[in-house]
Amino acid sequence: MVYNKDYTVRICRKETISAALPLQEHWLSLSNLDLLLPPLDVGVFFIYTKPPLELKQSFSSSFSSLVNVLKTSLAKSLVIYYPFAGEIVNNSMGEPELRCNNRGVEFIEAFGDAEIIELDFYDADQSFERKLVPKKKDGVLTIQATEMKCGGMVIGCTFDHRVADAYSFNMFLLSWSETSLGKPISTIPSFRRSLLSPRRPPHSEASLDRLYIPVSQLPPPTAPSSNIINRIYYVTAANINRLQQKAVSSQSTKLEAFTAYLWKLVGRAAGRKQRTHMGVVVDGRRRLGLLAMMDAYFGNVLSIPYASATDVEEMEMSEIAERVHTLVAEAAREEHFKGLVDWVEVRRPEAAVAKVYVEEGLSVVVSSGRGFPVGAVEFGWGKPLFGSYHFAWNGNAGYVMPMPSVKGNGDWMVYAHLSTELVGILEADGIFHPITAHYLGLK
Incomplete structure (x- = not known):
């Protein structure tokens, strides 16, 4: 082609x-x-x-x-x-x-x-x-x-x-x-903002001070990296299941197992001396005890917990998956999200951001796009051949978003915003396959 x-x-x-x-x-x-x-x-x-x-x-x-x-x-x-x-x-x-x-x-x-x-x-x-x-x-x-x-x-x-x-x-x-x-x-x-109102008095867990940082405490800005590129892959259902089996001892979800595997590859790119950080975007709608009302809530209900390591490439998949499972579980709680609302309230009007994006070392954030309704966005002339989110921002941290394949066969499409070095490692590993016209059924 x-x-x-x-x-x-x-x-x-x-x-x-x-x-x-x-x-x-x-x-x-x-x-x-x-x-x-x-x-x-x-x-x-x-x-x-x-x-x-x-x-x-x-x-x-x-x-x-x-x-x-x-x-x-x-x-x-x-x-x-x-x-x-x-x-x-x-x-x-x-x-x-x-x-x-x-x-x-x-x-x-x-x-x-x-x-x-x-x-x-x-x-x-x-x-x-x-x-x-x-x-x-x-x-x-x-x-x-x-x-x-x-x-x-x-x-x-x-x-x-x-x-x-x-x-x-x-x-x-x-x-x-x-x-x-x-x-x-x-x-x-x-648009009922009272669903995310702060408590009186506000209170939050000390762990949030590690996950978020006020803008006034940010390190000096660095120039955007020129070697960040955007790629779209597919990962077969068989490989996703295989990754989950490797992490079975931690009872990880498929997304957690995928994140663990990606973190291992990030560790390979970083080497032993550079610290790596892996974040996972957690949606809080189902964590706030207001399911009927939060299901239709319009706005951001996200938290980005992350963990750090210097020797992640040498760890077993089950150990890495356990770390990922733990950081997700700690954030997927009602208290975490209510505490995050309160944490912001105490510091307003000063802005704050997720700390994983500004950490020294190699950072990657995984966001689940598995609810992406690619096959349902139809306007009267047929279903889409292909669709994807596109998060080409200027930061130096990586961003990866798995989404359901248009084939509906359990494969994942994976949007990746990563350094050229990490992209090379992903592609050499054999799990991430470039999306092609042939894969999409075009002749």
């Missing part, structure tokens, strides 16, 4: 999509857990092959018709998911706050001078970054619909992480899809 790495994307049109119904302008505060996020944008994209000439729906298969469906259903979805049509503004305390003013979502129409089969699905830097995944300039959300030379389409979205985590954005994607298909919205989001 010859990839078209130098293809260009031409912007054809830009417009602003606002909510379909008038909205009362108001302010929505960010929760204490939202305030742990710096100004950071997250991308996500979906690739669709050329739709059939005759669609069951009452619209044609032309690109303009498909885009009209996207824009019309987006406007309807923003009535409910109105934070995405707002903007972030600092309040009198200097803290970010969401102004829900229906300023709208920037919607970009573009043309990509390549066929889908010519895309290098593995090399996210060449194929997707700033081409099919848009750069957000203002507001909370930017969306780009790109027509490819073969008649297929790529839908890319970039959103402000301070407003939503992946769980929240997944809810929006499903609702947007359901609206376009004329279905009732399955999940009405909750």
Whole structure:
């Protein structure tokens, strides 16, 4: 396969999509857990092959018709998911706050001078970054619909992480899809910030002082590394099961076993002298004892516990998996998340961040994207061929996100934002396979 790495994307049109119904302008505060996020944008994209000439729906298969469906259903979805049509503004305390003013979502129409089969699905830097995944300039959300030379389409979205985590954005994607298909919205989001209110008086465990750090205590900033690259792999179901079997003595989940294995490879890249840090993103929605209400909560409900080691490459998989299991278990508690809310409250208005991102040594964070609804984001012309999150930030810490394969066969797709050295070690090990057009079923 010859990839078209130098293809260009031409912007054809830009417009602003606002909510379909008038909205009362108001302010929505960010929760204490939202305030742990710096100004950071997250991308996500979906690739669709050329739709059939005759669609069951009452619209044609032309690109303009498909885009009209996207824009019309987006406007309807923003009535409910109105934070995405707002903007972030600092309040009198200097803290970010969401102004829900229906300023709208920037919607970009573009043309990509390549066929889908010519895309290098593995090399996210060449194929997707700033081409099919848009750069957000203002507001909370930017969306780009790109027509490819073969008649297929790529839908890319970039959103402000301070407003939503992946769980929240997944809810929006499903609702947007359901609206376009004329279905009732399955999940009405909750913006009830009182669910994450601090206690009176606030109190927190001492362990949080190790996991989070106020901005005033951060070490001097270092220049972004030039050798960080973005890659997308697949890991077969058989290999995932094999990793879990190696960690069976710790009763680890598949994600914990995968994280342990990745940490071992990070240790190989670091050598004996350099300290390594492995973090895991833990979602607190099911930890707060308010399951019925938190299931639909819109916002960030995340914590990033981590552990450190200098000799991790020499450890047995079961021992590493036990460490990962322990750090996840310690964070996956109601008290941990309530304490984290209180920890932030005591230090406001000073901002704070997860400490794993600024530790000396080699740091990698694993975030579970296994709830990514890639197969369900359908707008009327078929399921996506492929989809992935895209977290190409400027930090020097690595970031890895496993997601379900579009094949539905138990394989994982793995987005990786890592150093070139670590990427080389991953690829030499034989577990991580580059995503290819052949794997996706393209000929």
